[in-house]
Amino acid sequence: MKKFLSFLMISLMFCSVLAFTGCGGSGGGGSGEDRADKLVVAMELAYPPFETKDDAGAPSGVSVDFSKAFGEYLGREVEILNIAWDGLIPSLQTGQADMVISSMTITEKRKEEVDFSDPYANAFLAILANKGSGVASIGDLNKPGKKVAVKTGSTGFFYAQGNLENADIISLPDESACVMEVSQGKADGFLYDQLTIYRNNKNNPDTTDAIYIPFQNVEYWGVAVKKGNAELLGQLNAFIEKYTAEGGFDALTEKYLKEEREAFERLGFKWFFDLSR
Secondary structure, eight states: OHHHHHHHHHHHHHHHHHHHHHTTEEEEEEEEHHHHHEEEEEEOBBBBBBBBETTOOOOOSSHHHHHHHHHHHHEEHHHHHHEOOOGGGHHHHTTTTTTOOSOOOOHHHHTTTTTOOOEEEEOEEEEEEESOOOOSSHHHHSTTOOEEEETSSSSHHHHHHOOOHHHHHEEEEEHHHHHHHTTTTTSSSEEHHHHHHHHHHHHOOTTTEEEEEEESSEEEOOOEETTHHHHHHHHHHHHHHHHHHTTTTHHHHHHHHHHHHHHHHHHHHHHHHTTOO
């Protein structure tokens, strides 16, 4: 009987050790592995067709497909986080997200806060001008009394601050608010990328004009990661090179941007994914 009790006590002690170490049981190791396998991508789902939602409310668009392709390349499940633009970089800094893919321009200011992948696209700024504003060039906006709408934190925002010192800058939280200001005549122009300006002019042909800015420097889009995450950055750069060579961006263009590419070709504008010099 004593031998049985001794065996029983030893067995219970052994099981207790297993329970604390998580071996052979349902401890926390599994959930940690699940988290490690997940790739969390932050984007603002407010910029179709790059970052948007489908009819069912699920994330959709160029950046979503691109993120999922990268996840497949790594063998990791992708989770999309819809975060307001101003919260994207903080989501990396706090560890809420692993990376940001949200049509984000690589700038020196942003590089102080995050690391960027190699460029995967380029974009240029344009003006959505109110038809009655008399604006026919970027110089027409840089005058006292002219009101320029910009999305807070966007490249257009920084361009206006650095180049339109004589204008009144109206900083607004989203693209639709900027477009409304111009369409209603409350602002003379809205600075944003060419695709957005082309689309909003097409949607508001009676109240707006699309004006393209010549002789500007090319702006590149990149994937942002937390500063110092060299491993993920290296994986991204290898994937971007492979994805480009295998026609991944051509397939995304055909799926989401076929009409726009044809319009850009007619207008003589360089395409988003054409990174040739």
